[in-house]
Amino acid sequence: MLTSLxxxxxxxxxxxxxxxxxxxxxxxxxxxxDAGVDLILVGDSLGMxxxxxxxTTGVTMDMMLHHSAAVCRGVKRTPVIADLPFASYRxxxxxxxxxxxxxxxxxxxxxxxxxxSMIPQARAIIDAGIPFVGHIxxxxxxxxxxxxxxxxxxxxxxxxxxxxxxxxxxxxxAVAMVLExxxxxxxxxxxxxxKASTIGIGAGSGTDGQVLVTPDLLGSFPWFRPPxxxxxxxxxxxxxxxxxxxxxxxxx
Ligand code: KIV
Numbered sequence: 001m002l003t004s005l006x007x008x009x010x011x012x013x014x015x016x017x018x019x020x021x022x023x024x025x026x027x028x029x030x031x032x033x034d035a036g037v038d039l040i041l042v043g044d045s046l047g048m049x050x051x052x053x054x055x056t057t058g059v060t061m062d063m064m065l066h067h068s069a070a071v072c073r074g075v076k077r078t079p080v081i082a083d084l085p086f087a088s089y090r091x092x093x094x095x096x097x098x099x100x101x102x103x104x105x106x107x108x109x110x111x112x113x114x115x116x117s118m119i120p121q122a123r124a125i126i127d128a129g130i131p132f133v134g135h136i137x138x139x140x141x142x143x144x145x146x147x148x149x150x151x152x153x154x155x156x157x158x159x160x161x162x163x164x165x166x167x168x169x170x171x172x173x174a175v176a177m178v179l180e181x182x183x184x185x186x187x188x189x190x191x192x193x194x195k196a197s198t199i200g201i202g203a204g205s206g207t208d209g210q211v212l213v214t215p216d217l218l219g220s221f222p223w224f225r226p227p228x229x230x231x232x233x234x235x236x237x238x239x240x241x242x243x244x245x246x247x248x249x250x251x252x
């Protein structure tokens with residue numbers, strides 16, 4: 001299990017692959033830490049799977065700070081990556097200021113969405129001494145411009161853009177990058193090209209690690225589950241069962 005981001009290079013070279021999960025609250029973070037995940041992501045998927053928002057664009061800095069602090073309180077060992085939410089990194093100055101606020105909650109690194117177009121922000125964050133994680137491929141914060149969640153890497157133009165994005169983030173000094181919803185062969189190609197650890201979601205098995213939204217793993221958000229997510233539990237079913245049993249017990 002990973003105890004510091006400094007171990008990422010070694011893990012990329014000799015494995016095992018990184019097992020990464022999201023957390024948004026203290027008890028989940030504490031259990032993930034006890035179970036031995038490599039990295040915990042306070043993702044802005046928070047908006048959908050915890051706060052009932054339609055997408056991630058309604059997630060604010062205040063929400064991310066509130067949940068990042070709770071997660072960091074639950075963790076003894078695991079490095080925590082915190083997402084910079086929508087509109088929190090429009091300028092390099094805003095990116096650094098908001099990254100510092102997340103780091104003050106106890107995060108070990110921050111993540112933002114975008115490649116070549118976000119290099120000024122990525123460089124500013126790294127120059128401020130803050131470990132930085134990129135995120136390319138399908139970008140949930142751009143869902144409105146993109147008109148939906150679409151797989152990337154299906155055309156030569158998309159492949160060229162993804163490779164340019166990955167190379168630019170790597171050259172800027174990203175310690176890792178999330179590859180979301182990318183054609184598996186392209187994700188593997190990027191993994192072989194970059195020094196940073198690649199963490200895939202819906203991008204096949206050729207990346208340096210995998211990340212999953214924890215409610216998708218636990219079956220605790222049954223109303224939507226992406227096709228690539230394999231639930232390992234049925235927490236929603238178990239919750240319904242326990243609550244119905246309690247209702248019956250109280251009513252007699
Ligand atoms: O917000 C999130 O949970 C994420 C993962 C899907 C990688 O960014």
